[in-house]
Amino acid sequence: MIEFQHVFKSYGRGRNILADINFRIEPGEFVFVSGPSGAGKSTLLKLIGGLEPSSRGAVHVNGHRLDKMSARARPYLRRAVGIILQDTHLLYDRSAMNNVLLPLTVAGQERRQAQTRARAAMEKVGLSGKEDLNPIEMSGGEQQRLAIARAIVNRPAILVVDEPTANLDQDSARRIMEVFRDFNRVGVTTLIASHDRALMASYATRTLRIDHQGRFFDTPGVQL
DSSP states (O other): EEEEEEEEOOOSOOOOEEEEEEEEEETTTTEEEEOOOTHHHHHHHHHHHTTTTSEEEEEEEETGGGGOOTTTTTHHHHHHEEEEEOOOOOOOTOOHHHHHHHHHHHTTHHHHHHHHHHHHHHHHTTTTOTTTOOGGGGGGGHHHHHHHHHHHHTOOOOEEEESSSTTSHHHHHHHHHHHHHHHHTTTOOOEOOOOOOOHHHOSSSSSEEEEEOOEEEEEEOOOO
8 A cells, every 4th residue: 555665755855754665555455654754754754745756765655666656646645645744735716615525626626516425525634514614714724624625535445644733632632533433433544744742652653763863663552
């Protein structure tokens, strides 16, 4: 499902953010990524989502080697991978509902069915009744949940999530983690970068850890 083979990532002539990373995630796994700020967690997720290329090595996602994919094939990868970054990239010129509808519209989903799915996604993250709000009218936590609804509405095969509970209170964080767990239980491969020790202790079955020196560890359970 996801495999890194001797992957390096650097920017310009700077040091390697990621150096010789090797791991494989099987379909349906639920995996955390941990490590200090600046260690490369977000970069790792962006490589999986095809948002950035590796500098060296091979990244395989959903049966494709990303650096060998044609421009025509890349939109299909984006449909298979739901990506939730710390910067939500919401569109402030349209309503919350239309933000969630966007992936379905791009995929050519029939309007009425798309609206039904979008409402269900918003309800799942606790945003029922806020469909007509502009994102700018929502709190930071609500915006984060809106980005999660947009990522899950297309029912991706893979979810890649960067610090999903950073702006949420404890109850909301637990609710969102249960949303991810529900998707994982029906076969969605889930990869979450987090600093939240309590959540990781409750949910982690496998942890990919990058330390401050760039060393990489792949261990069962929680490694903080």
